[in-house]
Amino acid sequence: MKQTSATIGNETKEGLRDKLFHILLVVALFLKQILAVAGNTIKEGLRNKLFYILLGVALLFLLLARGCMSGDMQIQSRQLTPDEVAAFGTTIGFHVIIFWGLTLAGLLSMGALLGDIETGVITVFISKPISRFQYLVGKFVGISAVVLLNIAILGAGFFLLAYLKAGTWPFELFIALGVFTLNVFMLISFIFLVSLATARIIAMVFGIVGYIFSVGIDIPFYFDAIRKGMEESGSVVTLTIFKVLYFAFPQWGSTQFYAASFVSDLFGNSVMSFWPAIHTLVYTILFWLLMVLFFMRKEF
Amino acid sequence: MKALSAAGLFKDYPRVRALSNLDLQVEEGEIFGFLGPNGAGKTTFVKILLGLVFPTSGDVSVFGLPVGGKEMRRKIGYLPENMRLHGFLKGHEFLDLAGRLYGLPSSERKAEIERYLDIMGLTEAAGRPLREYSKGMLQRIGIAQALIHNPELLLLDEPTSGLDPIGTKEVRDIILEEKKKGKTVFINSHLLSEIERTCDRVAILNKGKLVKTGNLGELSENVPTILVEVEEESQKLMKGLAKVSKVVWVKDNKYHLTPKDKNTKAAIPEIIVKADARLVTITEEKESLEDIFYRVVKEEEGN
Secondary structure, three states, rough: OHHHHHHHHHHHEEEHHHHHHHHHHHHHHHHHHHHHHHHHHHHHHHHHHHHHHHHHHHHHHHHHHHHHHHOOOOOEEEEOOHHHHHHHHHHHHHHHHHHHEEEEEEEEHHHHHHHHHHOOOOOHHHHOOOOOOHHHHHHHHHEEEEHHHHHHHHHHHHHHHHHHHHHOOOOOHHHHHHHHHHHHHHHHHHHHHHHHHHHHHHHHHHHHHHHHHHHHHHHHHEEHHHHHHHHHOOOOOOOHHHHHHHHHHHHHHHHHHHHHHOOOOOOOOOOOOHHHHHHHHHHHHHHHHHHHHHHHHHHO | HHHHHEEEEEEOOEEEEEEEEEEEEEEEOOOOEEEEOOOOHHHHHHHHHHHHOOOOOEEEEOOOEEOOOOOHOEEEEEEEEOOOOOOOEHHOOOOOOOHHHOOOOHHHHHHHHHHHHOOOOOOOOOOOOOOHHHHHHHHHHHHHHHHOOOEEEEEEOOOOOOOOOHHHHHHHHHHHOOOOOOOOEEEOOHHHHHHHOOOOHHHHHHHHOEEEEEHHHOOOOOOEEEEEOOOOHHHHHHHHHHHOOOEEEEEEEEEEEEEEEOHHHHHHHHHHOOOOOEEEEEEOOOOOOHHHHHHHHHHHHHH
């Protein structure tokens, strides 16, 4: 009797082990297929001249920006210390890097899905045993990887320039760029979503206008001094409209300011520093839900 | 088990019905030709099989599996019509991508890539980007990616499109080789002569409706077609011949007639004289697939 129970127990264990092994195989294949799409997208991005042109232009701008890392500088009649000047220079470098990173993200993502759909290349992918969701994730991972590679190269370039010019190693630049990747993910998701419903150039314009609008809306809510000034001089209606827009619109601006605050805190940032990161994550997930819903029903 | 089965299949687009009550069955191991004029709904049907387009109603299955699922798509190798590819990819990279998407392990992928590059005569071009490939080379690499995972069903949309006679023969040989291995091949094509040479059975689709299905013997009316060759085509001659034929169509100064009755042949010389045409030859020939196709489509349009 005991032997029988033991045998049944062993069989159950083996069954469970087989099941677990099967699940692992399915998950591994699922990920491998996503990586296949992502790898192809990365190749596409890296064999695109645009990547190298934008990288070259951005490096040129960083060379010019290194001049801001030393010398005499004043803010509101206060002489900045050499460390503060270096931090200011790093802030300029950070903004140069993210500007070109975002430009690349916009240019690559506007055609990533739509290009495949327009040319019919997409049928080569989704007629294979991969789900449409895997294809979307693969495309997203591929574009993100190319943009992050661009940002990483520029970050490393500026890191070296900062040392050569001011003798400092601005490690905080990488934390700032790391936080900023949230914005890159949200922008790519947003442009993917819009590009499924419209022309690629319109998707790009929507992305740029949305980003700039967000920066404009978020300035008073992120910088305490500006918000106080507005509260003292602005009308209640205007402030209410600003507040609604601030909460309802994707917070690219606030996330950018939050990321920049890791490099320098010269202008005084809001107490709600972590909020934009959460907001951005929620919006990225929302864009993804809409994109998946739309893409699953699309006919090719 | 049927390789492919469709029952009561409808597909409506906002302004047009692409497929109307389509019933079709393809047996395992046969080469099946799917014919129809442009806009007949052939590509829509193939896209439904692959889950690229969704049916409005009806049932479709491949080897008993509902369409759209991964398991079903793993059994299919698909060559799209006018296949578009990422031009930046090199030949071997493209096949590697296809192998990865089918979930082939690395060693198998490598072996299959080499094998199919060799079969398709693309070994030397494997390191070149696809944008530098000729149309024929693209077609061949397209077939290679459809075969790389050893599928049970091959869906080929215009497989010989853009190929020269040698390329066409090579593709025909590949299709016949796959049949020998027990594979099912479903071919969408306008090239009736190719279909006639390779297919066991054919189906003719017109305006979304299945008009005829069967082998050539079953589709033919067993009435010889009359071929009238003249020096120059004319409308007058066409009208005259149409009066004594069920169907008449012309290509390269050759009129192909399906006779209305046994008196048709005797009436032709007089019609030619009345039309001031110069006769080259009059011959009787077995009804070809091209004749069957024209007759069936015209009869359907007449209805």
